[in-house]
Structures are given as C-alpha cells and as structure tokens.
Amino acid sequence: MRVSRSGPEIVLEFADGESGVLRSLVDQYLEVVGTDAGADPSHARLFPAAYRDDDAAAEEFTRYTRAGLVDRKAANAAQVSLALDEERVRLDPDAAARWLPLLTDLRLVIADRLGIRLDDDEIPDTAAGEVYAWLGHLQESMILLLEET
C-alpha cells in the first residue's frame, strides 16, 4: 500500500489483495453494525453508554441516537466500499476524512475480537493482528497527509 498526495487529493494505491481484504472487512462491518443492539460484543465500544452511572439516562440516549448512528456509520462504510472498486483510489479531502471514522471502527471491532483492552496489550502476531496494524498504518498515513492541507 502506498498513500500519497496529488494536489488536494489523497491517493491510495493498494497492493495485491489489500483492497479485497478491506472490502471484505467493510462488508462484515456493515453486518456487525446493523445487527440487533447488543447482539455483538463490539457494540459496547461502537455505541458506548453515554452515561456511566445512570442507566436510565444511558438508555434514553441510546433510544434517541442509536438508529441515526447506525445509519450514518453504515452509509459512510457503504461509500468507502464503493471507492474500493479501484486498486488506485483518489479521494478529495472530504472523502478522505470520511474514511477515518470507519478505519477506527474497524479497528475497534478487531480489537474486540483480539482481546485488546488496555494500552499495554500487545497486538498478536497473527493475520488478524497484521490487519489491525495495517488499518492503523493506513489511518495514520491519511491523517498526516490531510494535515498538510
């Protein structure tokens, strides 16, 4: 993967198979996000309780915000998935900015599966751990380039 700037645009050039992996992850993410509230353990982090010590207030917050958050996260992910039809993806700054929350959410779900809970938890030396680190590298690279604007 190569991440670079071309004028105002961010250009992502994926190596063999990378965009396919990302698309697969995004498709699975859409299922995870869209499934019933609480049905997936990662929901605790994708949709955290907004009140730590007030369950009633937290439930009310969820009632008013959950559907909208699910819709917007899913719409954002669907847009990214569309862009992945090319091995070379050109993104204007606004489009690039929409990738960042998705990359974070993907990492949140993977971290849940990998049992990464604390700052000192190590990323396992597995394919899943490699994907987790790769997503972080992609996100970091995009942020650095966006900051140049």
Place this chain on the structure above:
Amino acid sequence: MQRMAVVAQLVERWLVVPDVAGSSPVGRPILNSTQSDADLETFLEVAPDVPWVTLVWNDPVNLMSYVSYVFRTYFGFPKDEAERLMLQVHHDGRSVVAIGPREEMERHTEAMHEFGLWATVAKASDS
C-alpha cells in the same frame, strides 16, 4: 502487506463470527486508570452555572493522531489545544472536552461516537 491474499481468506466472515478470531468476554470498556477530579473542579470554579460536560476516555485502539485530529476538526480547537487534550486523555485516562447545556453535551457525545471515540456525558458536579 504481502500476505494479503492469504489474509483475505482468513478474514472472510471473521468479523461477523467472533469466535473464529477468539471471542472475548463482554463487559467493557474497562477503565484502567484512576483520575483526579482536578480538571472538573477547576471548571466548576470558573463556570458554576454550567453543569454538564462531555468527557472523552482513553482507549487502547484509537491513535493519538486521530484523537487530536477529531478534536481539531470537530470542536475547532487550535492544534496546540487539541494536542493538550489528547495527551490528557492518554495520560490521565480522560479529558473534559466541552462544557455547557446538557443537550449540547449529548450532541457532542453522539458526534464522538460517530467518530469512534469513547465519550460520555456527566453532570459536572457528579463527575
């Protein structure tokens, strides 16, 4: 990543079937640090009439650069202030990023959740 073609097969259905990658017990996020309430107490002294805050909590997943980016682009903090708040989240476990009426703090919290940050609302006096 060179092994991506292999990885592609491994990760198929992997996110939606948690057990494949080794599932995890429920009941997080875990708060792993104890913080002083000094920041909130300072707020109370200077703004006694405004009783709600939005807090952002540390997590092991989000990159420091991303947290700082969100603080800059969403709240419009200057770079230095965004960095300071991000470091406070990282080192102290949390930071107050907004103070004001409850509805507004809930709106900020919802926005943080959309960004994937772990945010909560609290009454300043209770936090």
